[in-house]
Amino acid sequence: MSLLAMNNVTTAYGKAVVLQNVSLKAEEGEISALLGSNGSGKTTVIKTVLGLVRPKEGTIEFDGKQIQGMPPYQVNEIGISVAPEGRKIFPEMTVVENLRMGCFHEERKEVIQERMEEIFGLFPRLKERRNQLGGTLSGGEQGMLSLGRALMGMPRLMILDEPSLGLQPNLVERMFEMIQRINQEWGTTILLAEQNARKTLEIANSGYVVQKGRIIAQGTAAEIAENEVVKKAYLKADKIIR
Ligand SMILES: Nc1ncnc2c1ncn2[C@@H]1O[C@H](COP(=O)(O)OP(=O)(O)OP(=O)(O)O)[C@@H](O)[C@H]1O
Ligand SMILES: [Mg+2]
Incomplete structure (x- = not known):
């Protein structure tokens, strides 16, 4: 059983549908990557899991129990925490x-x-x-x-929303090392949303690629790194790799 599973989740802000039929899993003890460019829907996936927005359709299971619709404080209490986009300390x-x-x-x-x-x-x-x-x-x-x-x-599940964003290159390197260390030494399951596909795939076990609110590729980190669409869109030029 996966620690976290989103099953066919559709999320909208008002009338604007942002996630369509998103299914993804985070396996216990692993690092799962959620890759995608600006505006693809990564933060919305995270907000939906955290209970900050309610899915229109679909279910979210944590440790085998459905949690969609649960208020954010309770989601936190059952063992899911987040390092949000922009750090927000x-x-x-x-x-x-x-x-x-x-x-x-x-x-x-x-x-x-x-x-x-x-x-x-x-x-x-x-x-x-x-x-x-x-x-x-x-x-x-x-x-x-x-x-x-x-x-x-x-937390049993730690969600990280673009932890490397805005850091200098040497700090980006250290940030990914820290994430890997937390996973290995503390055994914390991690869902890592990133645009830095290359670095993320180096430390992740498996991953998903979201584009315009849909999952367009998924697999082991090695499989995703070899995926033609991913290579073209995310691993080709240094400008995207940061
Ligand atoms: N509160 C909101 N109301 C309406 N639309 C929103 C809202 N928040 C996000 N969106 C839209 O939803 C889409 C997905 O946004 P989201 O923030 O999930 O993407 P992202 O992958 O996290 O992007 P980034 O890498 O820039 O953080 C975008 O088109 C965005 O404009
Ligand atoms: Mg975001």
Whole structure:
């Protein structure tokens, strides 16, 4: 059984249908990629899973239970967290306060402390800057904070919406290394939405390509990398690879 399964999901904003008949899965312990260019529908897939928009049709299963229509706080409670598009850290809050927001359901101080130490183990840089305001961190540090905040809830599924966007090339490299490390060392299942197809396919087990709200290709990472449409549209020129 897959940890997450979207089955024939159609999502619309008002009358504008944005996702059509989307089916995808995230297998437990794996990194699943969701590739697609600007405006293809990646964030909408994520918002639909998170309960931020309600699908018009179709079902979403998490750990075998249907979750479509569940409110976002509850989706978070059952073990799905997100590092959203644009990172969206809280600029006026410190690193520690930002991390605390990642597990707002948890009230036991010792549990919060323990988790924070684990995150600091993964990102020593955040520990050094623990009392610094989020808005004063560098882009790369904000990326770590966004990942760290998503991990604070000890999610079974972590969804990442374009974590490499806007980072300098050397930081992009490190971001993908961190994602792989989280998956391997923590065993966290990851759904990774990206435009950087080459880097993503290097660390993903399997993936999907979304175009104009439809899944146009799917398979193992190796299969997708060899897919002619994907090669042409996403792996050809350096301009797309970033
Ligand atoms: N709130 C909204 N209301 C109406 N249309 C929307 C809304 N949000 C997104 N869309 C449209 O839905 C389509 C898919 O957008 P979405 O943000 O899911 O794409 P994306 O793949 O995440 O793109 P990007 O890589 O630029 O983040 C786009 O055509 C977009 O204009
Ligand atoms: Mg997006």
